[in-house]
Structure formats: structure tokens, C-alpha cells
Amino acid sequence: MLVYFTFDSRPDLQQQLLDQFPQVTFVFHNEIDNNVLAQADVIVTYGEDLTEDHIDIAQNLKWIFVASAGVEMMPHEKIAERNILVSNVRGIHKKPMAESVLAHILSLKRSLPYIYNNQRNRVWNKRGGNPSELNGNTALIIGPGAIGAELGRILQAFEVYTIGCNRSGEPAPYMNETYRISDLKNHLSKADIVISILPSTPETKHLLQYEHFQLMKESAIFMNFGRGDLVETDLLIRVLEEKLIGHAVLDVFEVEPLPSNSKLWDLDNITISPHCSSHSIRYLERSFEIFVPSLAKWLRGETDLVNKMDILRGY
Amino acid sequence: MLVYFTFDSRPDLQQQLLDQFPQVTFVFHNEIDNNVLAQADVIVTYGEDLTEDHIDIAQNLKWIFVASAGVEMMPHEKIAERNILVSNVRGIHKKPMAESVLAHILSLKRSLPYIYNNQRNRVWNKRGGNPSELNGNTALIIGPGAIGAELGRILQAFEVYTIGCNRSGEPAPYMNETYRISDLKNHLSKADIVISILPSTPETKHLLQYEHFQLMKESAIFMNFGRGDLVETDLLIRVLEEKLIGHAVLDVFEVEPLPSNSKLWDLDNITISPHCSSHSIRYLERSFEIFVPSLAKWLRGETDLVNKMDILRGY
Numbered sequence: 349m350l351v352y353f354t355f356d357s358r359p360d361l362q363q364q365l366l367d368q369f370p371q372v373t374f375v376f377h378n379e380i381d382n383n384v385l386a387q388a389d390v391i392v393t394y395g396e397d398l399t400e401d402h403i404d405i406a407q408n409l410k411w412i413f414v415a416s417a418g419v420e421m422m423p424h425e426k427i428a429e430r431n432i433l434v435s436n437v438r439g440i441h442k443k444p445m446a447e448s449v450l451a452h453i454l455s456l457k458r459s460l461p462y463i464y465n466n467q468r469n470r471v472w473n474k475r476g477g478n479p480s481e482l483n484g485n486t487a488l489i490i491g492p493g494a495i496g497a498e499l500g501r502i503l504q505a506f507e508v509y510t511i512g513c514n515r516s517g518e519p520a521p522y523m524n525e526t527y528r529i530s531d532l533k534n535h536l537s538k539a540d541i542v543i544s545i546l547p548s549t550p551e552t553k554h555l556l557q558y559e560h561f562q563l564m565k566e567s568a569i570f571m572n573f574g575r576g577d578l579v580e581t582d583l584l585i586r587v588l589e590e591k592l593i594g595h596a597v598l599d600v601f602e603v604e605p606l607p608s609n610s611k612l613w614d615l616d617n618i619t620i621s622p623h624c625s626s627h628s629i630r631y632l633e634r635s636f637e638i639f640v641p642s643l644a645k646w647l648r649g650e651t652d653l654v655n656k657m658d659i660l661r662g663y
Numbered sequence: 664m665l666v667y668f669t670f671d672s673r674p675d676l677q678q679q680l681l682d683q684f685p686q687v688t689f690v691f692h693n694e695i696d697n698n699v700l701a702q703a704d705v706i707v708t709y710g711e712d713l714t715e716d717h718i719d720i721a722q723n724l725k726w727i728f729v730a731s732a733g734v735e736m737m738p739h740e741k742i743a744e745r746n747i748l749v750s751n752v753r754g755i756h757k758k759p760m761a762e763s764v765l766a767h768i769l770s771l772k773r774s775l776p777y778i779y780n781n782q783r784n785r786v787w788n789k790r791g792g793n794p795s796e797l798n799g800n801t802a803l804i805i806g807p808g809a810i811g812a813e814l815g816r817i818l819q820a821f822e823v824y825t826i827g828c829n830r831s832g833e834p835a836p837y838m839n840e841t842y843r844i845s846d847l848k849n850h851l852s853k854a855d856i857v858i859s860i861l862p863s864t865p866e867t868k869h870l871l872q873y874e875h876f877q878l879m880k881e882s883a884i885f886m887n888f889g890r891g892d893l894v895e896t897d898l899l900i901r902v903l904e905e906k907l908i909g910h911a912v913l914d915v916f917e918v919e920p921l922p923s924n925s926k927l928w929d930l931d932n933i934t935i936s937p938h939c940s941s942h943s944i945r946y947l948e949r950s951f952e953i954f955v956p957s958l959a960k961w962l963r964g965e966t967d968l969v970n971k972m973d974i975l976r977g978y
Contacts, residue, residue: 383912447798470923
């Protein structure tokens with residue numbers, strides 16, 4: 349029985365596995381080794397390193413544990429064909445992500461970039477930076493699922509009025525109002541902060557157009573923490589160059605890594621967060637909290653694992 | 664009847680006063696003019712510009728409205744001697760201050776300084792920065808009054824365990840536990856974040872000594888948002904150079920402005936916030952919300968104004 353981690357993890361977490369599962373051989377590797385792959389029964393991966401060829405080589409493979417939420421880069425068809433079980437760590441992102449979104453919002457509202465710049469230049473400037481406040485704002489959350497609920501809960505603690513937009517328009521948790529995404533245009537002008545946490549689907553690709561940004565407040569903060577194809581990059585650049593809105597905080601991009609010659613780097617009304625909003629030094633620990641009981645179950649021959657997913661549907 | 668503002672304010676707010684009080688002469692001035700001063704019945708000030716001489720000149724003066732909380736720099740004795748009414752804007756700082764504290768905490772936890780630095784250098788680095796999380800942390804709040812309660816409320820929404828330390832040890836709002844400040848040493852080691860919002864009194868001056876910092880976690884964030892004389896500057900420098908704690912966020916300093924040759928500027932485990940944590944573009948608006956009804960009352964001859972204070976006691 350071989351469990352192949354295609355990434356290195358913390359020694360204490362590795363030791364925990366070795367202690368708890370003496371009957372299992374564990375291999376921890378930063379790069380994929382085809383010899384190990386050929387023998388692996390289980391692969392634990394961040395989901396970005398597996399190709400169709402790898403699946404072909406991994407003839408023993410029965411279960412892929414994805415220590416992330418996104419499976420876009422995995423060879424879906426091939427995995428489905430072989431009927432390989434896939435499970436992920438859905439749900440462990442919501443706290444770090446909600447905290448990242450709040451960190452960015454509060455940093456902008458309370459002028460932290462200005463404070464940091466002055467400190468770097470050893471400048472004491474008590475007055476400038478135009479700090480504003482979050483309380484009393486209205487936030488529009490596009491795609492309020494588990495992350496959106498956590499975000500809405502915290503925003504409401506800051507006395508923010510929350511409006512959700514989802515496919516159905518059915519009430520979503522911690523949203524003061526909820527509307528259909530098809531009605532989005534009717535609500536954009538109310539929002540001080542517009543946050544997308546939409547997944548990538550054919551319906552959400554390039555969903556936001558120039559007219560959507562025209563409807564937003566000039567002071568609006570637009571945040572994309574969902575998927576990069578929500579807005580075309582050239583459109584984003586135009587919107588920010590024309591200062592249609594106040595600031596954009598982007599955690600996701602159409603092309604990642606963002607090319608070093610992208611015009612987005614040149615703008616001063618943008619925060620470029622390199623798809624790291626869910627990262628946390630506690631991430632692996634939490635992933636292991638899901639993986640360890642799942643492995644115990646799987647070794648007993650049970651396959652109704654937590655966060656079992658349909659690789660073809662992507663969730 | 665002359666009301667003298669010793670600072671300029673927004674034209675729309677000035678107009679509101681002119682419209683509402685046609686019987687009053689208003690003067691708005693950035694610098695103090697002794698001719699105006701001599702005729703002023705009321706002074707509206709940020710509290711940092713009045714000297715004993717000014718009070719002597721202002722022979723008509725009956726009421727000073729302080730558009731800030733701190734009155735340390737005012738000529739207390741002289742004002743008390745003349746029996747001049749003093750009122751301030753106590754309470755309007757709690758929301759912007761609580762938001763600033765949270766902004767700094769979340770920025771550090773979610774590695775925003777690292778993200779900003781990389782962006783400035785056009786570096787896409789998805790992995791680094793060691794982002795951690797706020798949820799599950801313990802915060803120790805020294806001096807939990809109105810600001811502390813607002814802070815505790817929001818911290819608890821982030822699933823932070825809050826410990827308050829006040830003079831009496833009596834339960835304070837939104838604190839999971841409250842102890843006496845005299846017992847502080849017994850609780851410092853529990854805290855991931857130690858926040859002081861103590862005012863300056865003889866008892867709080869240099870309250871925190873080397874041994875207090877020794878008791879804190881190596882990873883602790885220490886925040887001083889009260890008064891600068893809580894810790895001696897040289898002690899702070901030593902603590903940060905020796906990395907006894909993880910990071911300090913200071914909004915207040917023993918000497919302000921912080922001298923440009925202070926060693927504090929050289930440290931990399933400090934955030935220097937130039938006593939601006941309560942600033943807000945909404946500040947004046949809120950001050951006017953207190954001043955306008957107070958002026959109406961005062962013109963009717965009533966003196967039981969909101970936030971009337973004892974200048975000798977300082978609150």
C-alpha cells in the first residue's frame with residue numbers, strides 16, 4: 349500500500365502519518381517520480397501537477413486526495429474513465445479567505461499602504477492618506493456560498509449591509525438581501541465594495557463587462573477572489589486607467605502567474621495578490637485533519653469519503 | 664456672539680453652521696489670530712493649539728469644544744481658574760480605531776506587507792510570506808473601555824478569545840475573561856496579540872517593563888494604541904532588537920512626532936502608525952453631529968452639554 353504525496357509537508361505532520369499508519373508506505377516528493385507513481389495506490393496532490401500521462405503510468409491508482417479546492421488543471425476525462433476516487437479539502441479555505449478579503453478592505457479603508465510607504469521613507473505624516481471607514485458601507489457579494497457566508501458574517505459584525513447575488517436569487521446566509529445574478533446590474537450602484545467569489549463556469553466567464561463597472565460607484569472597491577476569467581484583463585486595465593472605480597484587489601487573473609509585462613503591474617489603483625488569499629501556515633494541518641480520517645476509512649475499504657467529488661462536474 | 668474654529672473645516676459643514684445659526688458669527692482659521700481670539704465666546708479646537716496666553720487674551724471665552732479626545736496639551740489650570748466650560752467628542756473614535764487595530768492585525772496575519780512589497784517589485788510569489796490566521800487567537804486588551812468593547816466585539820466575530828485587564832478586574836463588555844491590571848503578568852503568556860488602549864495616567868506611565876515582554880509569546884503582536892508613555896522607547900527598541908516578540912504596531916510614542924533619528928525607524932518588526940488610528944474623512948462630520956446640537960443648547964443658555972468634561976481630571 350503506497351501513498352504518494354507529490355509535495356513536501358511538515359516533518360511533524362509526516363511523522364503523524366508514519367506513526368498512525370505503520371502498514372502504509374508513504375513517499376513525500378516535490379517532483380513526480382514515475383517509478384513511485386507506477387506503484388502508488390493513493391496520490392495526495394495540490395491538483396496542479398498531474399497530466400494524462402501520469403494517470404496512465406499510475407496503474408495502481410485508486411484515490412486522489414486533492415489538498416486544494418480547484419481541480420481545473422487535472423486530467424478530468426482520464427480520471428473519470430479509470431473511475432478513480434477523488435476527494436478534496438473543500439471548506440478549509442473559507443476562514444483564511446474571508447480574513448484576506450477583510451484584511452484588504454480594512455487596509456484600504458484605513459490607509460495602511462500610505463502608512464507603510466511613509467514608514468519606509470521615515471516620514472511622520474499624521475494627517476494624510478484620507479482614511480475612511482468600513483462601518484456603514486454596503487457590500488455586494490457575487491456568488492455567496494460557504495466562503496461568502498463566512499465573509500457576510502464578519503462584514504455584518506462591522507455593520508456592513510450585505511447584498512448577495514447568486515444564480516437562483518434564493519436567500520443566502522448572512523446576506524441582508526439576495527438577488528439573481530441576472531439582476532446584477534440593478535444593484536451594483538448601491539455597493540461600496542463589490543466582491544466576486546464565483547467559480548469558473550461557462551456562465552461566469554467574462555460575466556462582468558464595461559457597463560457593469562460604469563454602474564459602480566467611482567469610489568467602489570472591486571475584489572475578484574473567485575476565478576480570473578470573470579473579467580477580461582484588457583477590460584480591467586481600461587476600467588482602472590479610466591478610474592471608473594476606486595480600486596481593484598485581484599487574487600485571480602486570466603493568466604497566472606501574471607506576466608511580468610502585464611500593464612496591471614503599472615497601475616496604482618490595484619492590489620495584486622498572487623492567488624494566495626487562501627494560503628495559510630495552518631493550511632496543511634487542516635488538510636491533514638481531513639486526510640487522516642479519510643485514509644483510515646479508505647483502508648477499511650469504505651469509499652464514502654468526506655468531500656468526495658465528481659471530477660467531471662468539478663465539485 | 665462669536666464662534667472661533669482654530670482649524671479649517673469642509674465648506675459644506677461650514678455652510679450648515681451658517682445656515683442653522685444666522686445669529687452667530689463664525690470664524691474659521693488655521694492659525695490663531697489674537698484679534699479674533701479676544702472676541703471669541705466659543706472656541707472649537709483640536710486641543711493642541713491653546714496656550715495659557717491664549718486663554719488670557721480670550722477674555723470673552725466661555726466654552727471650549729475640543730474636536731478630539733485628548734486634552735493633555737491644553738492649559739488645564741488656566742481654563743479651570745476661569746471656569747470655562749469644556750466638552751469634547753468622546754466616543755467618536757471607537758469605530759475608526761477598532762477598524763485600524765483590526766486592519767493592522769489582519770494585514771500582518773495575512774501577509775499584506777509582503778504582498779505589497781512583491782507588487783512594488785513586480786514579483787509574483789504565490790507561496791511566501793507565511794500567512795497565518797486570526798481565528799482561534801487569544802487577544803489581551805489592556806484598558807478595555809468604549810474602544811475596547813468595540814474591539815472585543817469585532818475580535819469575537821473573528822473567533823478570537825478576548826481577555827481584558829482593567830483596574831478593578833470587574834467584567835468588561837465583550838471580554839471572555841477580565842482581570843486586574845495588577846495581575847497582568849499572569850496572563851501575558853496566553854496572548855497572541857496584546858493591545859493597550861490605556862490612557863496616560865501616573866499609574867500607566869512605564870507600566871510595561873522588560874519582564875512583561877519576556878512573558879509574551881515569541882510570535883506575539885504588541886500594539887500600543889493608548890498613550891506613548893506606556894513603554895520607554897529604549898526598552899521597546901531593545902525588545903524588538905532582541906526579537907522577544909514577533910511584531911509591534913505603535914500608534915503612539917513617547918515623543919511625537921517620532922524623531923527622524925529614532926532607532927525605531929530602523930527596525931523591521933515594527934509598524935509605525937503616526938498617531939492616526941482614529942483619523943477618518945468622516946471625523947469632522949461626526950464631530951459636527953455632536954457640536955451642532957450642543958451649540959443650539961448653549962445658545963438657549965443651557966450648559967449641561969454632551970461630553971462635558973472636567974479639564975483638571977482630563978475626562
